[in-house]
Amino acid sequence: MNKVAVIGAGSWGTAFAIVLADAGNEVTLWARREELAQAITTSHENPDYLPGIELPATISATSDVAAAMAGAEVVVFATPSQTFRENLGQWAEHVPEKAVMVSLMKGVELGTLERMSEVIAEVTGAGPERIAVISGPNLAKEIARREPAASVVACADESVAKWLQDMCHGPAFRPYTSTDVVGCELGGAYKNVVALAVGMAVGLGFGDNTTASVITRGLAETARLAVALGANPLTLMGLAGLGDLVATCSSPLSRNRTFGEKIGQGMTTEEIYASTRQVAEGAKSCSSLRALAEKHGVDAPIATAVDLVVAGKITAQDMIQAFIARDTKAETD
Numbered sequence: 001m002n003k004v005a006v007i008g009a010g011s012w013g014t015a016f017a018i019v020l021a022d023a024g025n026e027v028t029l030w031a032r033r034e035e036l037a038q039a040i041t042t043s044h045e046n047p048d049y050l051p052g053i054e055l056p057a058t059i060s061a062t063s064d065v066a067a068a069m070a071g072a073e074v075v076v077f078a079t080p081s082q083t084f085r086e087n088l089g090q091w092a093e094h095v096p097e098k099a100v101m102v103s104l105m106k107g108v109e110l111g112t113l114e115r116m117s118e119v120i121a122e123v124t125g126a127g128p129e130r131i132a133v134i135s136g137p138n139l140a141k142e143i144a145r146r147e148p149a150a151s152v153v154a155c156a157d158e159s160v161a162k163w164l165q166d167m168c169h170g171p172a173f174r175p176y177t178s179t180d181v182v183g184c185e186l187g188g189a190y191k192n193v194v195a196l197a198v199g200m201a202v203g204l205g206f207g208d209n210t211t212a213s214v215i216t217r218g219l220a221e222t223a224r225l226a227v228a229l230g231a232n233p234l235t236l237m238g239l240a241g242l243g244d245l246v247a248t249c250s251s252p253l254s255r256n257r258t259f260g261e262k263i264g265q266g267m268t269t270e271e272i273y274a275s276t277r278q279v280a281e282g283a284k285s286c287s288s289l290r291a292l293a294e295k296h297g298v299d300a301p302i303a304t305a306v307d308l309v310v311a312g313k314i315t316a317q318d319m320i321q322a323f324i325a326r327d328t329k330a331e332t333d
């Protein structure tokens with residue numbers, strides 16, 4: 001039995017805590033609010049993020065980050081990407097010296113254009129053998145209901161990836177290993193932006209031809225940037241690329257797809273933010289991924305257009321028309 005701290009008791013932090021507990025680990029979940037931590041520990045339910053789902057009794061919760069991390073061999077982070085650097089700055093002193101840190105987050109930081117594993121390395125000074133990411137088609141509600149799914153555990157040190165794989169391999173969760181941290185993280189962040197574009201198309205009333213076209217060109221765009229940053233193109237064809245893209249773009253459970261759908265139906269970004277408490281990472285990462293692509297000279301029409309729509313500079317209808325009107329070219333260029 002390994003001792004694991006999961007930092008962030010939102011949808012995914014809580015669902016992944018279930019995966020870890022089902023796989024036989026002792027899990028402490030950190031919640032920002034004391035009343036939520038108490039509800040999780042005493043009633044074995046997260047009423048705010050996963051109501052109606054019974055949590056294993058081996059999950060306890062606390063709002064004290066030092067207590068959550070004390071003695072942990074693994075510290076898993078599941079909070080929004082854009083505030084993560086600031087949060088981690090406060091948490092870093094409590095991370096046990098040898099603990100492996102795992103990012104479940106799917107965003108790229110605005111301004112620095114860094115992936116979350118890079119933020120962890122910078123803030124904590126940890127080496128690549130202590131930093132991992134887990135990413136795949138893992139909609140939190142389905143995972144929490146123990147519906148079967150697969151995922152990718154990526155770490156530059158393959159033996160660490162294997163150790164984490166064993167730790168989270170459970171009755172309904174099948175992890176694969178990878179050493180391609182860059183590919184997994186970019187796949188996870190980019191699919192949120194593509195899901196926004198797909199949601200917009202759905203909100204405008206378009207059907208499966210449109211969404212399949214956006215998904216496929218979204219995968220091409222993701223792979224272009226990921227490969228320019230050193231990723232293995234096959235990673236993008238796998239669970240952390242295509243797999244997550246398909247799940248997120250197809251599912252009404254996706255916050256990013258829903259966000260896009262609301263824009264397509266005519267709501268403004270501000271109205272959508274006011275209507276939900278849950279994070280839709282793509283609404284920020286469209287800007288950082290667009291900038292990252294520009295920095296590396298990579299053509300990124302979807303990230304660019306989504307960024308313009310989210311900023312209110314063009315409409316969703318303009319975006320789709322612009323995709324069709326772009327200069328024609330060979331599919332594989």
Ligand SMILES: NC(=O)C1=CN([C@@H]2O[C@H](COP(=O)(O)OP(=O)(O)OC[C@H]3O[C@@H](n4cnc5c(N)ncnc54)[C@H](O)[C@@H]3O)[C@@H](O)[C@H]2O)C=CC1
Nearest residue numbers: 008009010011012013078079083105106139140278279281
């Ligand atoms: N929900 C899902 O199905 C999946 C989500 N992810 C990723 O996991 C990350 C977390 O997402 P969710 O758990 O779904 O989000 P959520 O919105 O359900 O929960 C976010 C959690 O972070 C906390 N939080 C919010 N702002 C904070 C701040 N400023 N400082 C500290 N804590 C803060 C909230 O209290 C909450 O516990 C995101 O990067 C998301 O893309 C990845 C895979 C699946």
Ligand SMILES: O=C(CO)COP(=O)(O)O
Nearest residue numbers: 136137138139254255256
């Ligand atoms: O990352 C996810 C599924 O793998 C969840 O997507 P959303 O954040 O859009 O809900």
